[in-house]
Amino acid sequence: MDKVRIGLIGCGGFQRYRVGNLLKVKDAQIVALADTSDDQIAAMRNAHAATADLPAYHDYKDMVAEGGLDAVMIATPHTQHVDQILFCLEHGLHTLCEKPLVTSVTDAHRVIAARDKAQKQAMVSYQRHFQAEFRYIREKIRSGEAGEVTYIAALQCQGWKKGTKGTWRQEMSLSGGGQLNDSGSHLVDIMLWSTLLQAESVSAKIDHRGTEVDIDSALSIRFRNGALGTITVVGDAPKWHEDITIWCENMMFAIRQDQGLTVTYADGSRFKAENLIGGSTADQNFVDAILGKAALESPLECGLEVIRLTEAAWKSAENGGNSVAVDSLG
Structure with missing residues (x-):
């Protein structure tokens, strides 16, 4: 693939901050937005011109079903992470989730098993690794x-x-x-x-x-x-x-x-x-891993521990x- 096509799940304040970093990754392309709130979608469009004309969905499942995605980036309330991660992996999408990965050990094992079954890249965004x-x-x-x-x-x-x-x-x-x-x-x-x-x-x-x-x-x-x-x-x-x-x-x-x-x-x-020499960023590392250019530096196992x-x-x-x-x- 020339560019990794990414759908955003969640358009809140922290996701808007993250998009500022993601837009610097030349091999990434944001192609769709999902949020239950029209106000948050509007705030994303206002904050980043690159998202102004993108299709938006109230249900992330509709966004995934529409197709045209290689990966998703999740930034939503924490207890929603597990179902969103599982759904996206089950539909063959590489998945980057904002911390915390999940809110129970049981759910951490569930998403790791789903990643292994899907054979996709899955990452929890711990920026300090870089x-x-x-x-x-x-x-x-x-x-x-x-x-x-x-x-x-x-x-x-x-x-x-x-x-x-x-x-x-x-x-x-x-x-x-x-x-x-x-x-x-x-x-x-x-x-x-x-x-x-x-x-x-x-x-x-x-x-x-x-x-x-x-x-x-x-x-x-x-x-x-x-x-x-x-x-x-x-x-x-x-x-x-x-x-x-x-x-x-x-x-x-x-x-x-x-x-x-x-x-x-x-x-x-x-x-x-x-x-001292630092690394790249979580967003760059995620995209590089999808393209086979690097190993993930913050895999789901970090979220488990x-x-x-x-x-x-x-x-x-x-x-x-x-x-x-x-x-x-x-």
Whole structure:
């Protein structure tokens, strides 16, 4: 194929942002839109002239049935992802889904099985896989230079509770969870992806702060290699802030808000890692994988590992913070 013909499922604010990136991919062509809201379709057309004259559908199934698609890009309320992914794969379409992939471990296994059956490219959009600092950390750990990972600590703060008030993100039936599986999903993913760790057990305390969904979450984790870690997500903060530290036998990596990456060696010497080489983008990688030019760098298995840890945290919090074995979830 000369260009990958892509249909958009969902035309909301984040999808409109994503389209700005997708339009930079020369081998991609957006050919159709789907959203249940006329207002969101109109907003997409107004935001991007390239979509102004494209056919639009209220039901994504009608868009798929019309034909003429090679792939879809999904950005919809989280609990809708699983049915949309399954339908598109069953109809032979490559599928890119915004995070979180799904809202349960069971559904993660379902979409992976559907991908394997369809033999199509399927990706969860974790953009940080292409960020230079995290690629650097992953390579140092994968090569063995950093030594074994022994501890991680990650903090994310955001005015999520205030910013999402009155939206579907605070409705459990549509979101499937709160900040931990929304913007917190990026934090959980990048800690697992960059360190190559898998969670073994999780103990968590969660505060819904008077809402249907998790707002503040404190997770204590043991990983399969014996490493320990904490992930803290604060959803009612005055502004965005992140702080990530990864301790290894030979190196320590620290990413502080607006301060980049600092690397410390076992002898105490330290330097700020600058001029690092990043990757492409999630959109470029997805299209390149369809065309056989690259391997997917954020496959569905990444979404599976994130929801395994996240669901374990939810179950732990429901049971007073008692430890939950991740493997017990499947």
